[in-house]
Amino acid sequence: xxxxxxxxxxxxxxxxxxxxxxxxxxxxxHKAMQPQCGFGQLGVCCRICWKxxxxxxxxxxxxxxxxCGADADTIVARNVIRMIASGTAAHSEHGRHVALAMLGVxxxxxxxxxxxxxxxxxxxxxxxGLDTTGKDLHDIAGxxxxxxxxxxxxxxHDKPCRWIASTxxxxxxxxxxxxHALPHNIDAMVTQILARTHVGCDADATxxxxxxxxxxxxxxxxxxxxxxxxxxxxxxPQPTVTAANLGVLKEDAVNIAVHGHNPLLSEVxxxxxxxxxxxxxxxxxxxxxxxxxxxxxxNEVMVxxxxxxxxxxxxxxxxxxxxxxxxxxxxxxxxxxxxSEIGACFHTEIITTMDDNKIPGATHxxxxxxxxxxxxxxxxxLAIDAFRRRNPQRVVIPDAKQTAVVGFGAEAIVGALGxxxxxxPLKPLxxxxxxxxxxxxxxxxxxxNTQTTQDSSFVTMAKKxxxxxxxLLATGCGAGAFAKHGLMTQEATLEYAxxxxxxxxxxxxxEAGLGGPLPLVLHMGSxxxxxxxxxxxxxxxxxxxxxxxQLPLVASAPEAMSExxxxxxxxxxxxxxxxxxxxxxxxxxxPAVTKLLTETAKELLGGYFMVELDPDKAxxxxxxxxxxxxxxxxx
Amino acid sequence: xxxxxxxxxxxxxxxxxxxxxxxCELSCAVAHGGGDLHAAAVQGQTLRPRNRVVAAxxxxxxxxxxxxxxxxxxxxxxxxxxxQEEGRVAIxxxxxxxxxVCVMVCPFGAISVKAEADPPTDGRTNRGVARKCDLCAxxxxxxxxxxxxxxxxxxxxxxxxxxxxxxxxxxVAELAQSHRxxxxxxxxx
Ligand code: SF4
Ligand code: SF4
Ligand code: SF4
Numbered sequence: 001x002x003x004x005x006x007x008x009x010x011x012x013x014x015x016x017x018x019x020x021x022x023x024x025x026x027x028x029x030h031k032a033m034q035p036q037c038g039f040g041q042l043g044v045c046c047r048i049c050w051k052x053x054x055x056x057x058x059x060x061x062x063x064x065x066x067x068c069g070a071d072a073d074t075i076v077a078r079n080v081i082r083m084i085a086s087g088t089a090a091h092s093e094h095g096r097h098v099a100l101a102m103l104g105v106x107x108x109x110x111x112x113x114x115x116x117x118x119x120x121x122x123x124x125x126x127x128x129g130l131d132t133t134g135k136d137l138h139d140i141a142g143x144x145x146x147x148x149x150x151x152x153x154x155x156x157h158d159k160p161c162r163w164i165a166s167t168x169x170x171x172x173x174x175x176x177x178x179x180h181a182l183p184h185n186i187d188a189m190v191t192q193i194l195a196r197t198h199v200g201c202d203a204d205a206t207x208x209x210x211x212x213x214x215x216x217x218x219x220x221x222x223x224x225x226x227x228x229x230x231x232x233x234x235x236x237p238q239p240t241v242t243a244a245n246l247g248v249l250k251e252d253a254v255n256i257a258v259h260g261h262n263p264l265l266s267e268v269x270x271x272x273x274x275x276x277x278x279x280x281x282x283x284x285x286x287x288x289x290x291x292x293x294x295x296x297x298x299n300e301v302m303v304x305x306x307x308x309x310x311x312x313x314x315x316x317x318x319x320x321x322x323x324x325x326x327x328x329x330x331x332x333x334x335x336x337x338x339x340s341e342i343g344a345c346f347h348t349e350i351i352t353t354m355d356d357n358k359i360p361g362a363t364h365x366x367x368x369x370x371x372x373x374x375x376x377x378x379x380x381x382l383a384i385d386a387f388r389r390r391n392p393q394r395v396v397i398p399d400a401k402q403t404a405v406v407g408f409g410a411e412a413i414v415g416a417l418g419x420x421x422x423x424x425p426l427k428p429l430x431x432x433x434x435x436x437x438x439x440x441x442x443x444x445x446x447x448x449n450t451q452t453t454q455d456s457s458f459v460t461m462a463k464k465x466x467x468x469x470x471x472l473l474a475t476g477c478g479a480g481a482f483a484k485h486g487l488m489t490q491e492a493t494l495e496y497a498x499x500x501x502x503x504x505x506x507x508x509x510x511e512a513g514l515g516g517p518l519p520l521v522l523h524m525g526s527x528x529x530x531x532x533x534x535x536x537x538x539x540x541x542x543x544x545x546x547x548x549x550q551l552p553l554v555a556s557a558p559e560a561m562s563e564x565x566x567x568x569x570x571x572x573x574x575x576x577x578x579x580x581x582x583x584x585x586x587x588x589x590x591p592a593v594t595k596l597l598t599e600t601a602k603e604l605l606g607g608y609f610m611v612e613l614d615p616d617k618a619x620x621x622x623x624x625x626x627x628x629x630x631x632x633x634x635x
Numbered sequence: 636x637x638x639x640x641x642x643x644x645x646x647x648x649x650x651x652x653x654x655x656x657x658x659c660e661l662s663c664a665v666a667h668g669g670g671d672l673h674a675a676a677v678q679g680q681t682l683r684p685r686n687r688v689v690a691a692x693x694x695x696x697x698x699x700x701x702x703x704x705x706x707x708x709x710x711x712x713x714x715x716x717x718x719q720e721e722g723r724v725a726i727x728x729x730x731x732x733x734x735x736v737c738v739m740v741c742p743f744g745a746i747s748v749k750a751e752a753d754p755p756t757d758g759r760t761n762r763g764v765a766r767k768c769d770l771c772a773x774x775x776x777x778x779x780x781x782x783x784x785x786x787x788x789x790x791x792x793x794x795x796x797x798x799x800x801x802x803x804x805x806x807v808a809e810l811a812q813s814h815r816x817x818x819x820x821x822x823x824x
Contacts, residue, residue, distance in 0.1 A: 038662065
């Protein structure tokens with residue numbers, strides 16, 4: 001029974017326990033929700049005005065238009081691009097937050113933060129076209145922050161956002177400009193989508209989708225800047241060895257789970273925890289303080305500091321059911337509101353930190369950057385207090401723990417390759433692709449979804465692609481899945497990689513001083529860090545003088561669920577990358593929108609969506625696309 | 636051995652619970668289309684529900700065939716296509732000529748006469764046949780699709796023997812209650 005829910009071994013231990021204790025989990029709620037509304041699944045239900053809700057009969061017998069006259073195509077297109085707007089808003093609020101923090105650091109107003117990667121700051125300034133000669137670090141940081149914030153403010157419609165303009169290939173920029181799809185201002189894109197989908201506005205499905213694509217590219221812009229500025233403030237990921245799954249919780253330590261997405265607070269919590277070890281020991285925790293990650297906050301601290309990852313999206317509740325988490329500190333995005341209810345079944349403090357993300361039943365510690373360390377101290381103190389209330393009898397930490405070698409940002413990958421060829425680091429990669437040792441590259445991203453057995457599609461697809469010599473990159477909860485299932489190890493490379501891929505990974509890993517191959521799947525970071533994969537792809541494309549839609553590069557979100565995933569998938573398509581989705585998207589009620597995204601997009605953008613729920617078949621389709629691209633390049 | 640004579644089962648709709656979401660119609664159409672929702676939508680199939688959600692007099696509820704014991708439709712059908720079969724009123728669709736007499740005599744408006752899909756006429760036939768709720772017989776389901784789909788559990792398949800039994804029990808319980816009350820008050824019933 002349990003195994004239909006998840007292939008995660010910790011679920012097998014903890015779900016029966018939850019059942020025994022009468023604690024409902026996400027899977028129980030999924031079951032109670034069945035069957036789900038067909039109109040919603042098809043995307044043909046409109047609630048955009050109060051004449052509604054309206055729903056279109058997908059089979060032609062009943063109403064074909066909403067009360068205002070909108071048909072299925074209009075309604076589906078509006079619904080899906082509203083999801084893009086929300087995803088874009090989520091990522092770029094995160095980005096704005098980091099950019100403002102950087103400005104604060106530059107102005108000397110945030111004593112708890114510093115610039116940890118000076119080299120990256122200079123590189124970013126140069127990339128953005130800023131003249132930095134003779135300027136001191138804080139001035140440069142200030143300029144970078146202001147230029148970045150300009151991407152939220154620019155009112156000149158003909159001037160694209162600075163980050164996107166300095167990130168993509170020339171050809172891609174021209175192509176997107178030709179479609180009027182280059183965003184000039186992130187906020188404006190979100191607003192524009194909401195404006196054009198208001199009752200009585202844009203009704204042309206194609207025009208709506210192009211507007212959505214533009215919004216999704218604004219999402220890409222927001223992700224790029226969030227990732228790069230976070231690296232400057234908190235350090236650029238470098239390969240480190242750590243561990244994943246719930247076995248990383250410690251019975252004798254104060255366990256603090258940091259959950260959500262934004263590193264601004266979690267980083268400081270990590271810093272402060274080190275200083276409060278003694279206090280924890282005085283409270284009886286011989287093991288001191290153990291910070292573990294959940295979801296993308298987890299990925300952020302994992303790739304930067306090697307902090308172990310306890311859970312990805314669908315197992316966040318399981319972390320609490322261990323009875324060993326003393327505090328779960330959450331910020332924004334992908335936090336199930338159920339955590340406070342489950343926390344209340346135990347001694348666990350659920351601590352919200354952002355004023356615009358509260359959960360009933362949780363303790364709220366308002367987090368402010370100028371007082372970050374103080375806030376973090378408050379949080380750790382709450383965790384230590386909770387530890388004192390912990391009932392050792394109820395602690396069940398599953399014996400599930402896998403080693404994970406993580407931290408392969410663009411710099412780390414180029415760095416590892418540089419060990420083979422210092423003058424031209426990309427050459428070994430390009431040569432391997434050209435001679436077929438690496439058949440192609442696949443980026444795995446995105447969520448977990450109760451419609452798929454947790455992690456299973458990720459693992460099935462990765463094993464099949466690796467056997468066929470596809471180089472695998474991963475971010476977000478997909479990366480979490482691979483880490484938990486031991487696919488980010490050298491052993492996994494030896495076991496699952498095809499012969500030629502194994503040879504390449506071994507050559508690079510050995511040269512880079514890892515004493516063996518690179519891990520089978522390279523962990524690039526959180527979901528906001530998908531831009532890292534694009535950075536590598538753009539470098540390769542530029543080096544070859546081709547555009548992104550010619551590279552044997554594919555993306556996949558086999559267990560996607562969030563609006564952010566819709567935005568990411570859409571920009572991925574817009575950048576020319578064939579993108580697989582393993583969840584049925586809520587668009588099939590409109591043949592026009594379905595065709596637009598899965599077929600017409602190919603002509604317009606080079607990238608397109610592929611929907612395939614069966615992971616085995618999905619892997620075959622991705623291989624076919626990779627081969628088609630290879631033929632196109634004549635290799 | 637003589638078979639136990641049972642009344643035909645019916646689908647009961649509770650107007651107190653129905654929200655008018657049309658999920659029952661959608662699931663009925665899909666169940667009789669033989670495929671799944673997304674495939675049917677993507678392939679642009681025309682599927683027809685055999686129930687209809689009706690709002691009138693301040694209530695909303697789906698209406699479907701009552702599986703009448705002395706069915707006027709069966710009585711009126713000139714080709715003998717409608718008959719009693721395994722606890723329900725069945726239509727032999729291949730014998731139906733689409734004359735709509737059944738539509739005219741059904742007191743509930745439960746029958747529609749249309750082609751399943753939207754094929755062009757071939758000059759001779761519109762391919763319309765009479766259709767109505769068949770309690771999802773021959774769809775391979777254990778529970779009729781509409782019942783499964785209703786998010787508020789407004790629908791149920793009623794076995795009349797059981798239904799009557801619980802009605803009787805409820806009535807008796809009520810009587811017993813008032814009896815006790817009257818005795819307490821020393822009132823002679
Ligand atoms: S916008 Fe049109 S389709 Fe949507 S709810 Fe209003 S009337 Fe209905
Ligand atoms: S599914 Fe249930 S609530 Fe919805 S219309 Fe049908 S009976 Fe009413
Ligand atoms: S179709 Fe109408 S007349 Fe025929 S059995 Fe059903 S309710 Fe009775």
